[in-house]
Amino acid sequence: MCALSMFLVGVDTTIVNVGLPEIGRGLGVGTHGLEWIVDAYTVVLASFLIVSGALADRLGRRRVFRSGLVVFGLASLACAFAPSLGSLVAARAVQGIGASMLSPVALAIVVNAMPDARERARAIGVWAAVFGLSMAAGPVTGGALIAVFGWRSVFWINVPVVVAALVLVAVFVPESRSERARRLDVPGQLLLTAALFLAVGILIEGPRIGWTSPVAVTCYTLIALVAAAFVRVEQRRPEPLMDLGLFRRPAFTAAVLGAVAVFVALNVSLLLTTLYLQQARGWTPLASGVATLPMAVGATLCAPWSGILVGRLGPRIPLLLAGGFTAAGGLCLVNLEQNTHLSLLLTAYLLIGVGFGFANAPLTNTAVSGLPPSQAGVAGAISSTARQVGAAVGIAVAGGLVAGVAPTGLAEASRTGWLLVTACGLLLFAAARAARTAPPKG
Numbered sequence: 001m002c003a004l005s006m007f008l009v010g011v012d013t014t015i016v017n018v019g020l021p022e023i024g025r026g027l028g029v030g031t032h033g034l035e036w037i038v039d040a041y042t043v044v045l046a047s048f049l050i051v052s053g054a055l056a057d058r059l060g061r062r063r064v065f066r067s068g069l070v071v072f073g074l075a076s077l078a079c080a081f082a083p084s085l086g087s088l089v090a091a092r093a094v095q096g097i098g099a100s101m102l103s104p105v106a107l108a109i110v111v112n113a114m115p116d117a118r119e120r121a122r123a124i125g126v127w128a129a130v131f132g133l134s135m136a137a138g139p140v141t142g143g144a145l146i147a148v149f150g151w152r153s154v155f156w157i158n159v160p161v162v163v164a165a166l167v168l169v170a171v172f173v174p175e176s177r178s179e180r181a182r183r184l185d186v187p188g189q190l191l192l193t194a195a196l197f198l199a200v201g202i203l204i205e206g207p208r209i210g211w212t213s214p215v216a217v218t219c220y221t222l223i224a225l226v227a228a229a230f231v232r233v234e235q236r237r238p239e240p241l242m243d244l245g246l247f248r249r250p251a252f253t254a255a256v257l258g259a260v261a262v263f264v265a266l267n268v269s270l271l272l273t274t275l276y277l278q279q280a281r282g283w284t285p286l287a288s289g290v291a292t293l294p295m296a297v298g299a300t301l302c303a304p305w306s307g308i309l310v311g312r313l314g315p316r317i318p319l320l321l322a323g324g325f326t327a328a329g330g331l332c333l334v335n336l337e338q339n340t341h342l343s344l345l346l347t348a349y350l351l352i353g354v355g356f357g358f359a360n361a362p363l364t365n366t367a368v369s370g371l372p373p374s375q376a377g378v379a380g381a382i383s384s385t386a387r388q389v390g391a392a393v394g395i396a397v398a399g400g401l402v403a404g405v406a407p408t409g410l411a412e413a414s415r416t417g418w419l420l421v422t423a424c425g426l427l428l429f430a431a432a433r434a435a436r437t438a439p440p441k442g
Helices: 002-014 017-027 031-059 061-081 085-100 103-113 117-149 158-172 186-209 214-236 244-248 250-280 285-291 293-313 316-332 342-368 373-402 407-413 415-434
Strands: none
Touching: 002 031, 002 061, 002 085, 002 103, 002 117, 002 158, 017 031, 017 085, 017 117, 017 250, 017 285, 031 061, 031 085, 031 103, 031 186, 031 373, 061 085, 061 103, 061 158, 117 250, 117 285, 117 293, 186 214, 186 373, 214 244, 244 250, 250 285, 250 316, 250 342, 250 373, 250 407, 250 415, 285 293, 285 342, 293 316, 293 342, 316 342, 316 415, 342 373, 342 415, 373 407, 373 415, 407 415
16 A cells, blocks of 8 residues: 555656656647656656655654645646646645655555564565656556547546555555654744745756846745754754755665755756657657667666665665666766667666666665664655655756757757756765665564
């Protein structure tokens, strides 16, 4: 059940990517506006993950889990009926709130159900495999749905899955909560949300308003002020939204930064691939989605293997593999051309998928290991927040690179994005160095 919920959240993060050109044509908007359709979901999801984890620890994980499913399902209906860009973006934001109640709670249920560290590492590998499959398979699913039913079907498909999940949760998922409930940190929540929206907003709007314009400079100043206020508030609260002391642990910090890097790489790859194949090469959404199948296969096959390696050898080797494969995939496309051979494209997508599959289990296990199970919801939320921040930044950066570029210039304009994917892979080498080498003890 936890894996099913993560599949739902992951698919909805990427399934929309392949449909963006069709959504743009249907609603009459360009690339610039389309970025908000994806990032309204990911930014809100990232903003509310930690508070949802705290609520789950306080009110009960199954209760919050079920509430998230209901909100997610109703918001999906609103997306499917959206008559304009503004209403679709608003519905996607509400969808993000529902999704935030699923991701950290699912991980908390897994962690609490499996106290043995080795068993937990393997379980997180399976959990990561499903999540990796969902992230990479989203474009394939979206392409098939759009080809048959149109772009609104990518939101309709969530409804029967939510209904099935609600029934199964009632039967199979036990209630659990923290022995000591945490207080809600409303000021911290507001400041974190504001900082994320400002940061992602300037990345999306920067190419249009100018990176040195008065509006942009004002935004930079506000980001710095809000971030400083967030740190100050969190340091003074007895029960902060985010325990900044955790970042004194090199392994934890490396896991968080590694999660950001992995999801920047994945989302840059998916968006650049979608726009390049559909707009520069004239492929259909279905063909574009099928082209990413090697990414889905690589992620799905390697994620459980990564969990096994973490359980036996620790996180360092899987992280080194993740970094190497991701960097290699990005390097394949740094000289992308209008008519780059299909075999090179598929090889690059396979390598990136393999890297993604190897990355999730060691990063997740490193983030939650060493923390008490009573804080599993919040611990999982911090790790998930890092992922969604990476997703939002990746979409914003990729969109900014190609916004306003003619179809014939998309290949050249996207080369910087593939360099960024390579750099994200290299960053995982640093995360591997910071991770402890010993396997978790049973």
